[in-house]
Amino acid sequence: xxxxxxxxxxxxxxFSKHWFSHDSMKFFNSRVYDDVYPDRSGGAYxxxxxxxxxxxxxxxxxxxxxxxxxxxxxxxxxxxxxxxxAMEAASVMVEEFDWQNTVPTWVILEYAKxxxxxxxxxxxxxxxxGGKLYSVDGKGIEHxxxxxxx
Numbered sequence: 001x002x003x004x005x006x007x008x009x010x011x012x013x014x015f016s017k018h019w020f021s022h023d024s025m026k027f028f029n030s031r032v033y034d035d036v037y038p039d040r041s042g043g044a045y046x047x048x049x050x051x052x053x054x055x056x057x058x059x060x061x062x063x064x065x066x067x068x069x070x071x072x073x074x075x076x077x078x079x080x081x082x083x084x085x086a087m088e089a090a091s092v093m094v095e096e097f098d099w100q101n102t103v104p105t106w107v108i109l110e111y112a113k114x115x116x117x118x119x120x121x122x123x124x125x126x127x128x129x130g131g132k133l134y135s136v137d138g139k140g141i142e143h144x145x146x147x148x149x150x
Contacts, residue, residue: 014069
């Protein structure tokens, strides 16, 4: 995903069909910005702003759209006071995110739900986008990837 149009198309055909609908945008008084920060998994980070009441300040949120179209908030809703701070956070997520040892939260929860016999995963620590896995042999992420492929 390289443009906000790509993000909207992915969301509309994926899990977040109503995320960009006129009614949703109007209800939250949302604005979507053109700045898109592609990640290495085929998804992208983007920025929105919302203003609850006209007398309240407009605040900014960092969002992520996965390749399958699932849109989520990264961090807290309306976490940033300026668009520039949200852009800075998006850059950090793209540049510094530990892709080798981190798995999205939904993957870990799915794995935990159907934890195979003899699993080596001993726990995980939350990170901004998912969780860092800990295992007896230090290869926790490989075991989860193998499990998901089954």
